[in-house]
Amino acid sequence: xxxxxxxxxxxxxxxxxxxxxxxxxxxxxxxxxxxxxxxxxxxxxxxxxxxxxxxxxxxxxxxxxxxxxxxxxxxxxxxxxxxxxxxxxxxxxxxxxxxxxxxxxxxxxxxxxxxxxxxxxxxxxxxxxxxxxxxxxxxxxxxxxxxxxxxxxxxxxxxxxxxxxxxxxxxxxxxxxxxxxxxxxxxxxxxxxxxxxxxxxxxxxxxxxxxxxxxxxxxxxxxxxxxxxxxxx
Amino acid sequence: xxxxxxxxxxxxxxxxxxxxxxxxxxxxxxxxxxxxxxxxxxxxxxxxxxxxxxxxxxxxxxxxxxxxxxxxxxxxxxxxxxxxxxxxxxxxxxxxxxxxxxxxxxxxxxxxxxxxxxxxxxxxxxxxxxxxxxxxxxxxxxxxxxxxxxxxxxxxxxxxxxxxxxxxxxxxxxxxxxxxxxxxxxxxxxxxxxxxxxxxxxxxxxxxxxxxxxxxxxxxxxxxxxxxxxxxx
Amino acid sequence: xxxxxxxxxxxxxxxxxxxxxxxxxxxxxxxxxxxxxxxxxxxxxxxxxxxxxxxxxxxxxxxxxxxxxxxxxxxxxxxxxxxxxxxxxxxxxxxxxxxxxxxxxxxxxxxxxxxxxxxxxxxxxxxxxxxxxxxxxxxxxxxxxxxxxxxxxxxxxxxxxxxxxxxxxxxxxxxxxxxxxxxxxxxxxxxxxxxxxxxxxxxxxxxxxxxxxxxxxxxxxxxxxxxxxxxxx
Numbered sequence: 070x071x072x073x074x075x076x077x078x079x080x081x082x083x084x085x086x087x088x089x090x091x092x093x094x095x096x097x098x099x100x101x102x103x104x105x106x107x108x109x110x111x112x113x114x115x116x117x118x119x120x121x122x123x124x125x126x127x128x129x130x131x132x133x134x135x136x137x138x139x140x141x142x143x144x145x146x147x148x149x150x151x152x153x154x155x156x157x158x159x160x161x162x163x164x165x166x167x168x169x170x171x172x173x174x175x176x177x178x179x180x181x182x183x184x185x186x187x188x189x190x191x192x193x194x195x196x197x198x199x200x201x202x203x204x205x206x207x208x209x210x211x212x213x214x215x216x217x218x219x220x221x222x223x224x225x226x227x228x229x230x231x232x233x234x235x236x237x238x239x240x241x242x243x244x245x246x247x248x249x250x251x252x253x254x255x256x257x258x259x260x261x262x263x264x265x266x267x268x269x270x271x272x273x274x275x276x277x278x279x280x281x282x283x284x285x286x287x288x289x290x291x292x293x294x295x296x297x298x299x300x301x302x
Numbered sequence: 303x304x305x306x307x308x309x310x311x312x313x314x315x316x317x318x319x320x321x322x323x324x325x326x327x328x329x330x331x332x333x334x335x336x337x338x339x340x341x342x343x344x345x346x347x348x349x350x351x352x353x354x355x356x357x358x359x360x361x362x363x364x365x366x367x368x369x370x371x372x373x374x375x376x377x378x379x380x381x382x383x384x385x386x387x388x389x390x391x392x393x394x395x396x397x398x399x400x401x402x403x404x405x406x407x408x409x410x411x412x413x414x415x416x417x418x419x420x421x422x423x424x425x426x427x428x429x430x431x432x433x434x435x436x437x438x439x440x441x442x443x444x445x446x447x448x449x450x451x452x453x454x455x456x457x458x459x460x461x462x463x464x465x466x467x468x469x470x471x472x473x474x475x476x477x478x479x480x481x482x483x484x485x486x487x488x489x490x491x492x493x494x495x496x497x498x499x500x501x502x503x504x505x506x507x508x509x510x511x512x513x514x515x516x517x518x519x520x521x522x523x524x525x526x527x528x529x530x531x532x533x534x535x
Numbered sequence: 536x537x538x539x540x541x542x543x544x545x546x547x548x549x550x551x552x553x554x555x556x557x558x559x560x561x562x563x564x565x566x567x568x569x570x571x572x573x574x575x576x577x578x579x580x581x582x583x584x585x586x587x588x589x590x591x592x593x594x595x596x597x598x599x600x601x602x603x604x605x606x607x608x609x610x611x612x613x614x615x616x617x618x619x620x621x622x623x624x625x626x627x628x629x630x631x632x633x634x635x636x637x638x639x640x641x642x643x644x645x646x647x648x649x650x651x652x653x654x655x656x657x658x659x660x661x662x663x664x665x666x667x668x669x670x671x672x673x674x675x676x677x678x679x680x681x682x683x684x685x686x687x688x689x690x691x692x693x694x695x696x697x698x699x700x701x702x703x704x705x706x707x708x709x710x711x712x713x714x715x716x717x718x719x720x721x722x723x724x725x726x727x728x729x730x731x732x733x734x735x736x737x738x739x740x741x742x743x744x745x746x747x748x749x750x751x752x753x754x755x756x757x758x759x760x761x762x763x764x765x766x767x768x
Contacts, residue, residue: 110715249343482576
């Protein structure tokens, strides 16, 4: 099953959100091979991970740490360093082909995870995007743009929607809150709770990233009662 | 099997043509989950459909009515309102995950369609694009642009090709008729019968949508003997 | 399994490199259906190919000849001209649906390749991109741009990397050689051995095709000791 070939090149953060959103729905016998790997061929490790009953094969770049947080489970992590289970020769630029996929294939043929390499106790974690609780609400940022151009922030969705107010995306204000896209007119910028539970900004039947010129990293300020000081004129 | 992730966002008409073009080739045990769903979370229904031996799970937005026309079969339609077969909680913005896929999974595990919800007698139909037979031929419109940029109209292909003449795309005239792309020089705009049986305009080894600045909704006039009055100078 | 829907329209050369890169990793019972087919509906043949234990169904346009070179195996080639194993009617514009996929389906159901049509002794071969060994190194060209924008040439990778020097892409010089992307700073143009064994030019964490304004057909000159005469000033 090809879950996605649409993760932007080298975008480990995008991969992390993607994995957190889909791996939990797979059965434990699934093997997830993740090849978002800007550090391929350097000394970054190649890992086998068993977390919350889910198995992953991926580079040690933090792509799975958000998934681990979502699952709230203790991971068992192994370093894939048994050359017996690699394609030979191992290239310096394509470990999806030479290390991760062969390891997955051997696992499906009955090789045990122990044989792939030793357990390790340290791995890279992706730092969470900054989120601050303020007197007015929250200061966070856009952490994901989905294929519709919807902007997903790191602000907790139900809490923000429960109090309403203004969502500032940089200097642009979004003031209409909805439960779902179809509740406002096409073209309207709206704030809502995303399907992953975060505060989302969308443009009904449109592309919010394009219309609002926002993207990953755009600051998001939620001000329940009034504009935050910085934007008062 | 991922049939397509390339339907443009919210484009129910594109989905309808896509389904009419591929579902008929699948065996009856296939379950088709369609998540082109601009009305997600509103009061639009979620449906299970059995039509001509094909089973679909989709929003009630007309995405399957062209398929039903092609199959010429009487559908059995059920409303998916048994919460037992949904993911919990059901979000307001992602019924692919929360309603359609879980219903399909339960069906594959032996749940009968009757258990998903009651049969209904009404559903949304997508209106057909306007098509008029004129003294000279037809007046229709482009209803689809494929991934090559080929322009598919709603004008009956074999009938139009049988008489030839001029195809007007807005103010642009296409006068060369071919049986297939390779019969004209690269770069030539040509008229032909599409693989779905409609009048198609293509640019050989090129992209007709871009070259002719046309797209879904562009008027198409077929004039067998002479330019239509509106274009006579 | 959908190996790719991302081969650019009508790009037989891209398909050829794609097939050479992935078919060798499949087991012999796999059937590969290739529908990169600018000549569909003309008198170009439809083929069944058995080469090195791999089976393909494809148009006779040379898309598989590089694969045959890589495998170094003698092919058995048949012409698919038994109408019994086609969808009816056979359209002039979509043989993926009407000839290749039905032939593959019949093969999986036990039809033997002999029944599909007679063996033939001639087929189209894709000419290799020109490669010249010079006093300084090589003169070749870019033969592929991957989805990251990396530029793959037809110059032998290990040999070129073994001697180093300057890689000229048109009038642009790349002088930094690395073993893998992560060995240079983001944004740096680098030369390295691609995972397929050719000389590759990449921009670390960037898109070399865009940054260096290069693409398929861009001349590549490798000059081990000094700039080639044409670029001396």
